[in-house]
Amino acid sequence: MVVAGAVALTIGAGAAWLVALCEFPGRRLFRWALVLPLAVPAWMAAYVYAEMTDVTGPVQRIVRAVVPGARDGFFYWNVMRIEVVAVLFGLVLFPYVYLPARALLEQRAGPALEAARLLGDGPLRILRRVALPLARPALAGGVALVLMEVLNDYGAVKYYGVPTFTTGIFRAWFTLGDLDSAVRLAAILMFVVFALLAAERWQRGSAKYHGVGGRGGAARYQLRGWAAGAAIAFCSLPLLLGFVIPVLQLAAWGLETAPEVVDGRFVRLTLNSLGLAGAAGLLAVAVAVPLAFATRLDRTPILRSTARVALLGYSVPGAVIAVGVLTTALTVDRLLFGGETLVLAGTVAVLVFAYVVRFLAVAFLPVESGLEKIGDTLASASRTLGASPLRTLIRIELPLLRSSLVAAATLVVIDVLKELPLTLILRPFNLDTLATRSFQLATDEQVAQSAPAALLIIASASIVVAVLHRSLDRPTSTP
Numbered sequence: 001m002v003v004a005g006a007v008a009l010t011i012g013a014g015a016a017w018l019v020a021l022c023e024f025p026g027r028r029l030f031r032w033a034l035v036l037p038l039a040v041p042a043w044m045a046a047y048v049y050a051e052m053t054d055v056t057g058p059v060q061r062i063v064r065a066v067v068p069g070a071r072d073g074f075f076y077w078n079v080m081r082i083e084v085v086a087v088l089f090g091l092v093l094f095p096y097v098y099l100p101a102r103a104l105l106e107q108r109a110g111p112a113l114e115a116a117r118l119l120g121d122g123p124l125r126i127l128r129r130v131a132l133p134l135a136r137p138a139l140a141g142g143v144a145l146v147l148m149e150v151l152n153d154y155g156a157v158k159y160y161g162v163p164t165f166t167t168g169i170f171r172a173w174f175t176l177g178d179l180d181s182a183v184r185l186a187a188i189l190m191f192v193v194f195a196l197l198a199a200e201r202w203q204r205g206s207a208k209y210h211g212v213g214g215r216g217g218a219a220r221y222q223l224r225g226w227a228a229g230a231a232i233a234f235c236s237l238p239l240l241l242g243f244v245i246p247v248l249q250l251a252a253w254g255l256e257t258a259p260e261v262v263d264g265r266f267v268r269l270t271l272n273s274l275g276l277a278g279a280a281g282l283l284a285v286a287v288a289v290p291l292a293f294a295t296r297l298d299r300t301p302i303l304r305s306t307a308r309v310a311l312l313g314y315s316v317p318g319a320v321i322a323v324g325v326l327t328t329a330l331t332v333d334r335l336l337f338g339g340e341t342l343v344l345a346g347t348v349a350v351l352v353f354a355y356v357v358r359f360l361a362v363a364f365l366p367v368e369s370g371l372e373k374i375g376d377t378l379a380s381a382s383r384t385l386g387a388s389p390l391r392t393l394i395r396i397e398l399p400l401l402r403s404s405l406v407a408a409a410t411l412v413v414i415d416v417l418k419e420l421p422l423t424l425i426l427r428p429f430n431l432d433t434l435a436t437r438s439f440q441l442a443t444d445e446q447v448a449q450s451a452p453a454a455l456l457i458i459a460s461a462s463i464v465v466a467v468l469h470r471s472l473d474r475p476t477s478t479p
Contacts, residue, residue, distance in 0.1 A: 001147045003083060007090025008146045011238045012097025013132070013139055018231045020105035024223040030235040031102075032466065037242030038095040039461035041418045041435075043155025044454050045092050046085055047442040048246045050159065053079045085160045089150050091242040096149070097142030104138045144200040148193060152317040154421035155439050165189040166319045166421055173425070179327070186323040193315055247458060253451035261452050269453065273433040276348070277416035280355035281409035284363035287356060288408060289401075292367045293393055307364075314361040318422030325354040326426060351426045358422060359415050363408040370404025371397065414464045417457050 018024070019031045053059045132139075154166045165185055172181040223231050295307050313321060329344040337343055344350055374397060382392040398405075420435050427436065434453040441450035 001150050003086035004089035004093065004150050005143050005147050007087055008094040008097050009139060009143050011090065011094040012142060013101055013135070015094070015098050015235055015238070016101035016105055016135070018235060020102050021220055022223050022231060023220040024228040024231040026232055026235070030239070033239055033243075034098055034235060035095045035465055036462055037092045037238065039458050039465045040092050040243055040246055041155070041420070041457070042089050042092050042149070042153050043159060043420060043439060043442075044250070044458070045088050045242070045246045046156035047159050047447055047450075048249050049084075049088065050079055051447040052245075052249055080160050082160070082162045085156050085162055086150075088156065089146070089153070091238055093146045093149055094238060094242070096145040097139060100138035100142050101135045104135050140200055144196055147196055148315055148317070151189065151193060151196075152319070152421065154319060154424070159443060165192070166317060169319045169323060170421075170425075173323075182323055183327060186320040189317055189320050193317065193320075197315060247455075250451045250455050250458070253448040254455050257448045258452055261449050266452065269432055269434050269437050270456065272431060273417055273435070274413075276352060276355070276433065277413040279352050280359065280416045281363070281412040283352060284356045284360055284412045285367070285405055285409045287360060288363040288367045289393075289398070289405070291360075292364055292371055293389075293397075295368075296371055297389060311361040311364055313357040314359060316358070318358055318419055319425060321354055321358050322422045322425035325350060325357065346426075346428050348428060348431065351423070351428075354422055354426050355412075355416050355419070358419070359412045362411045362415055366404045366408040366411065367401065370401045374400050410464055414461050417460060 015030070015034050019027055019034070051057055151165070153164075154170065157164045158167050158170070165188065169182045169185045169189075172178045172185060291307055291310065295304055326345055329350050330342075333342055333344055378396055378400075379389075379392050382396055383389065387395070417433075418435060420439060423433055423436055424439075427433070432440075434457055438450040438453040438457070441447070441453075
């Protein structure tokens with residue numbers, strides 16, 4: 001967590017500063033392209049780099065061919081280490097820091113930065129004394145998301161042999177058959193997550209951060225010569241390592257193995273994944289709409305606190321949610337059916353329910369944002385004319401929320417396609433998805449055969465990330 005958070009903070013904050021406040025060749029390309037590593041699951045990047053740098057991989061073959069001393073097998077670099085997987089986490093998760101920091105610097109920090117510039121401060125002093133303090137809430141929130149994603153990961157740490165709480169939960173449950181130990185480990189991991197959330201909240205304190213003068217973008221520094229080259233290199237390196245190289249290597253493997261892998265079973269895997277993701281997306285939106293609507297109508301502390309608790313699932317690792325959901329399902333089976341028949345546990349219904357618990361916040365936020373954009377005017381007029389709140393929601397607000405509902409469902413679908421630990425624990429025995437199949441092939445040393453499934457997941461996520469980034473950039477009018 002420490003190494004991944006430091007890498008993501010360094011790359012995310014540095015790239016946000018360069019893209020938001022500097023002008024150099026390729027800036028507009030980097031502005032949106034630096035979001036793409038978010039589409040690559042960490043476990044995919046982990047096994048791609050492990051295979052590429054293996055003894056028989058392309059990297060070490062090139063080194064042995066070029067370096068005379070390495071031709072006799074002298075050269076060998078083992079990447080299956082904890083520090084390597086930590087850096088990989090930072091390389092694929094830094095957009096969590098980059099996006100909010102860039103948005104804040106572009107839209108809200110302009111007047112303060114211009115004032116510092118007029119007072120004679122140089123770029124480095126402005127970065128240290130003005131920009132970083134202003135961006136602190138965005139940076140802290142982004143790093144908190146990175147750390148929670150690290151806690152959630154199972155595939156990368158399992159593949160690299162790094163023992164963590166998540167691998168401990170899997171080992172206690174599936175290898176030792178000790179559900180009690182798995183529950184205890186899940187409880188400890190929950191404590192770590194809540195400590196992270198409390199720390200992120202505490203660092204904000206009672207401070208308020210307000211922009212001045214609308215969007216207020218500051219004039220950019222014109223970088224030329226070596227400074228422009230350094231900026232291009234700084235932005236290019238994480239993009240290459242976090243997205244371009246893994247995707248190109250997967251594409252090469254995919255072209256090689258597609259004729260033998262893409263068959264009827266692959267089609268079934270795709271249909272399984274899309275079916276589960278679609279059901280979870282629709283159900284999550286169906287829960288998010290009344291929740292967002294209720295919190296809008298009734299702003300009492302009890303209801304708002306209940307909504308916050310319902311949205312905590314995205315902060316909780318998938319393995320922890322899986323333990324909680326399956327334990328509850330087993331308890332219900334024992335109470336209703338005497339434990340002789342598993343009616344709930346191990347079913348698709350429980351798996352979809354767990355997805356909704358995990359990703360309800362992903363669906364809720366676009367719906368809540370859409371309701372805020374609509375405003376209260378139309379709803380107030382409808383109720384004044386005698387319509388009930390439910391009729392107002394169905395006849396007026398839901399049609400206006402169509403784009404927000406589609407965005408919410410799509411985001412949940414992509415997150416479900418990428419989710420690994422929760423799916424591995426709760427899926428029925430005869431049900432595989434693109435993510436579980438790709439991971440199983442990789443752990444069985446069939447990395448090339450896992451590429452088509454991985455590419456399909458990354459392509460879907462990349463499209464959604466690009467569209468979402470464009471929609472976030474679209475200026476909104478203030479009524």
